[in-house]
Amino acid sequence: MKVAVIGATGFVGKNLVNELANRGHEVLAIARNADKVAEQSQVNAVSVDVNDQEALAKVLAGTDVVVSAFNPGWTNPNIYADFIKGAEAIQAGVKAAGVPRLIVIGGAGSLYMEGSQLVDGPGFPAEIKPGATAARDYLNTLKEEEELNWTFFSPAIEMHPGITIGRTGKYRLGLENPVFDENGKCVLSVEDLAIVIADEVESNKHPRQRFTAAY
Structure with a gap:
């Protein structure tokens, strides 16, 4: 398959590019700066501003599926508005390119526990709440999409650079609720993501559908 990965130099994106390439897929690695994409066979790196829908659509034409790992940066003070703007531009660009499938990697904040979403809980970390809220609100927008075959993925609650488990190939799936292990932890390494x-x-x-995964 020909798979486009948006945000190919990010924490999630670069691992996904490697996984797809190692499986033999033709990978179109899209980033703000394609020079930062590691050179490897099966991978073609392209620099595109995701907010330029026309340029993005031109690059995406002919791919089988687009995976968006877009994130404007957790330390970006305007992350909420920038995430929504970028995510909606990607959605429009995918449609304009005629690509039938879009997989969006969002956040865990929109998962439900005891009837409410994690991002609305009193203990949710304030420093990531704007970005998590943006991902939750964009999921609601995506649910109204009628043309694309879309999928939204919410990572495990604990999925960050500090997770050093590595690549195990093991995981369990869920839909609207976090997946917990026998120790009450909801964890997944970026390699297994x-x-x-x-x-x-x-x-x-x-x-x-939205789905999630953890050990």
């Missing part, structure tokens, strides 16, 4: 998304690319198991 890449496996989850690559598996979804190949299987199309969650069309027009």
Whole structure:
């Protein structure tokens, strides 16, 4: 398959590019600065501003599926508005390119526990709340999408650079609620997140759904 990965130099994106390329897929790695994409066979790196819908659509034409790992930066003071703007531009660019499938990697904040979303809880970390709220609100927008075969992925609650478990190839799936292990932890390494998304690319198991995964 020909798979486009938006945000290819980010924490999630670079791992996903590697996983897809190692599986033999043709990967179009899209980033603000394509020079930062590691050179490897199966990977073609392109610099595109995701907010330029016309340029993005031109680059995406001919791909089978687009995976968006777009994130304007957790320390960006305007992250809420920039995330919504970028995510909606990507959605429009994918449609304009005629690509049938879009997989969006969002956040865990929109997952439900005891009837409410994590991002609305009193203990939710204030420093990531604007970005998490943006991802939650964009999921609601995506649910109204009627043309694309979309999928939204919410990572585990604990999925960050401090997770050093590595690539195990093991995970369990969920839909609207976090997946906890026997110790009450909701954890996933970024390497295994890449496996989850690559598996979804190949299987199309969650069309027009949000899903999640953890150990």
